[in-house]
Amino acid sequence: MNLPLMARLARMGGRVLGANVGRLPSPLKVNFALTYWCQYRCKTCNIWQRRPENELTTSEILRFVRTNPGVSWLDVTGGEIFLRKDIEEILLAFASSWKSLALLHFPTNGFLTDQIVKVSSALAKRGGPEVVVTVSVDGDQPLNDEIRGIKGGFQRQVETFRALRRIRGIRPVFGMTLSRHNADAFERTFEALSRVCPDLDIADFHLNIAQVSDHYYGNAGLDEVAPDRDVAVRELRLYRKRRGGSRSPHAWLENVYLKHLERYMMSNAMPMQCHALRSSCFIDPWGTVFPCITYSRPVGSLRDHDMDLGAIWNSPAATTLQREIWAGDCPQCWTACEAYQSILGNLLRPPSAHPIRVPKRLTAMAVAAPAPANVQSPTIE
Numbered sequence: 001m002n003l004p005l006m007a008r009l010a011r012m013g014g015r016v017l018g019a020n021v022g023r024l025p026s027p028l029k030v031n032f033a034l035t036y037w038c039q040y041r042c043k044t045c046n047i048w049q050r051r052p053e054n055e056l057t058t059s060e061i062l063r064f065v066r067t068n069p070g071v072s073w074l075d076v077t078g079g080e081i082f083l084r085k086d087i088e089e090i091l092l093a094f095a096s097s098w099k100s101l102a103l104l105h106f107p108t109n110g111f112l113t114d115q116i117v118k119v120s121s122a123l124a125k126r127g128g129p130e131v132v133v134t135v136s137v138d139g140d141q142p143l144n145d146e147i148r149g150i151k152g153g154f155q156r157q158v159e160t161f162r163a164l165r166r167i168r169g170i171r172p173v174f175g176m177t178l179s180r181h182n183a184d185a186f187e188r189t190f191e192a193l194s195r196v197c198p199d200l201d202i203a204d205f206h207l208n209i210a211q212v213s214d215h216y217y218g219n220a221g222l223d224e225v226a227p228d229r230d231v232a233v234r235e236l237r238l239y240r241k242r243r244g245g246s247r248s249p250h251a252w253l254e255n256v257y258l259k260h261l262e263r264y265m266m267s268n269a270m271p272m273q274c275h276a277l278r279s280s281c282f283i284d285p286w287g288t289v290f291p292c293i294t295y296s297r298p299v300g301s302l303r304d305h306d307m308d309l310g311a312i313w314n315s316p317a318a319t320t321l322q323r324e325i326w327a328g329d330c331p332q333c334w335t336a337c338e339a340y341q342s343i344l345g346n347l348l349r350p351p352s353a354h355p356i357r358v359p360k361r362l363t364a365m366a367v368a369a370p371a372p373a374n375v376q377s378p379t380i381e
Helices: 003-021 058-067 085-097 111-126 139-150 152-165 187-198 229-243 250-265 311-312 316-326 336-345
Strands: 029-033 071-076 103-108 130-137 170-179 205-209 280-283 289-290
Touching: 003 336, 029 336, 058 085, 071 085, 085 103, 085 111, 085 250, 103 250, 111 130, 111 152, 111 170, 130 152, 139 152, 139 187, 152 170, 170 187, 170 229, 187 205, 187 229, 205 229, 205 250, 229 250, 250 336, 280 311, 280 336
Parallel strands: 029 071, 029 280, 071 103, 103 130, 130 170, 170 205
Antiparallel strands: 280 289
């Protein structure tokens, strides 16, 4: 590992320790959706049905980069981020300008292989943070293409993964989300991928559970997004057995996430106190800041604060909402976007024997402020 990256990781470690003690003065991690455009037609997600207008421009995002340099961990997501013509400029700006950035992660549907490889190669050549790319997959070829709604998708996803593996400095993984459409298909999917990627390791494969979000996935109205609990728990146990023990910090974090994912599925409650707005937040393509991808309660608009996230993060609205979330006053979820930093932020505060319970007044609440489906994010009041 190169010395500059080690220094970034060390600084990130210091901030992780700080998150164990109190609310950070600025986010450790940012989940940033750069666009809601997507050419896939996934059955469990309605992002592709949006026809977004007036998303953040290149100049606005570059101003955001200049104004908020202290982030250690960045998840850039969509939609499909490689539909943005400026994606290389944006990702390189994050990697080169944020000297504290230790980890840069982005998912892709894998369809635009040449563009994905070109941009990833430029990132690897530039150096800086560790770069992890998740190539989404939902099954073997027939099942994947049926769920994701685009013919030939599986083949392109595999081609992209194999091409990314040849780039030194890029760590690609397959990411599978269990839903009602593929809840029993983990082993079938992994075996299909192993046949076309003969040296595929279980550590190259990430498994999670479909979640509901109005402002992000736009899928709150879809029937049966989540998989059958018993089927999904069985698949998770098969997956965990294949993974075995922790061979690296990445594997340890993933294994802890999976252990608590099963616990969450049995209780529908967060297994530990959540770090949304304590050490992380979510930003949508219009610059609206939310606690996370699940809780549809806007905190503020970057456009109203000259792209300064700190002004929103340190506002009374954000600190008040963070205390509510810390107490369990939120829709409750356990998605990888929020779970990892919560695990790290609770190292000195291990989960109790019982999960946090949702207050009765919230048991019927899925979201607080749903986003319009096609045009823009919720209005900040």
